[in-house]
Amino acid sequence: MTTRTTTSAVLEPAQREKLMAVAREVHFDAGVRLFEEGRCADRFWIVRTGTVALDVRVSAHRTAVVETLGHGELVGWSWHFPPYLWHLGGETMSPVRAWEFDAETVRAMCAARPEFGRAVAAWVGATVAHRLHASRIRLLDLYAPHGGTA
Numbered sequence: 001m002t003t004r005t006t007t008s009a010v011l012e013p014a015q016r017e018k019l020m021a022v023a024r025e026v027h028f029d030a031g032v033r034l035f036e037e038g039r040c041a042d043r044f045w046i047v048r049t050g051t052v053a054l055d056v057r058v059s060a061h062r063t064a065v066v067e068t069l070g071h072g073e074l075v076g077w078s079w080h081f082p083p084y085l086w087h088l089g090g091e092t093m094s095p096v097r098a099w100e101f102d103a104e105t106v107r108a109m110c111a112a113r114p115e116f117g118r119a120v121a122a123w124v125g126a127t128v129a130h131r132l133h134a135s136r137i138r139l140l141d142l143y144a145p146h147g148g149t150a
Helices: 013-020 103-112 114-143
Strands: 024-028 033-035 043-049 052-059 062-069 089-092 096-102
Touching: 013 103, 013 114, 043 103, 062 114, 096 103, 103 114
Parallel strands: none
Antiparallel strands: 024 096, 033 089, 043 096, 052 062, 052 089
16 A cells, blocks of 8 residues: 555655664564554554554543554554654454564654654655544544434
């Protein structure tokens, strides 16, 4: 899947190579919580295989899935913006193979190389915009009154 939020859609080949130089391969079983809303966002992933569901807390005991991510998609953007706390939760829906990145390392690379930093910021920004739209649509589907007018 190639969307406007994959690295191949936003980063130049040399920039992707620079980013991938600090990646490490990880594997997760289905049903693993990768992160929780409100906790420290110290890493992020690019999915190689499998699917990850992003969810948002809608009550103390309930979450709603707002988007499902697959091959090539960025999992996590909260690492890029202070205070570096997750805005959503994430859970593997199937076995997942991914590249994992240390957020502090990538932020330091961005600071040291402004052109690289702008490209990463554009990639993360496109992801945030896409996720905001997807979350809004999904929550309207789940909770908005249907067929009525105010």
